[in-house]
C-alpha cells in the first residue's frame with residue numbers, strides 16, 4: 001500500500017470529500033471550469049468531484065456528502081416557489097449528493113445477488 005501511495009504521490013490528492021486522481025489534466029473538471037486545461041496540478045478550491053471523472057468517493061467521505069445532502073434539502077424546503085432557477089440548481093446539487101452517498105454505500109456493500117448473477 002505504501003509503495004502504491006509513493007508511486008501515486010504526484011497524482012493522488014486527498015481531500016475531505018473525495019480522492020482526486022490527477023492523472024490526465026485534460027479530464028480535470030476544475031481546470032476546465034477555470035479555463036486552464038494544461039495546468040500541472042488540480043485546482044482543489046474549484047473541485048466539483050461529483051461531476052469529475054478523476055474523483056473517487058469512499059466511506060470516509062460519506063459523512064461530508066450526507067451532511068451536504070441534508071443541508072441542501074433544508075435550503076430547498078426554505079426556498080419560495082418563485083425562485084425556480086435557484087431551486088433547479090439546488091435540486092441538482094441535492095441529487096448529486098444523494099448519488100454520491102448511494103454510490104459509496106453500494107461500493108461498501110459490494111454487488112447485490114442480482115448484479116453477480
Ligand code: SF4
Nearest residue numbers: 020028030042047052
Ligand atoms: S475537479 Fe476535483 S477531483 Fe477533479 S481534477 Fe479537479 S480537484 Fe481533482
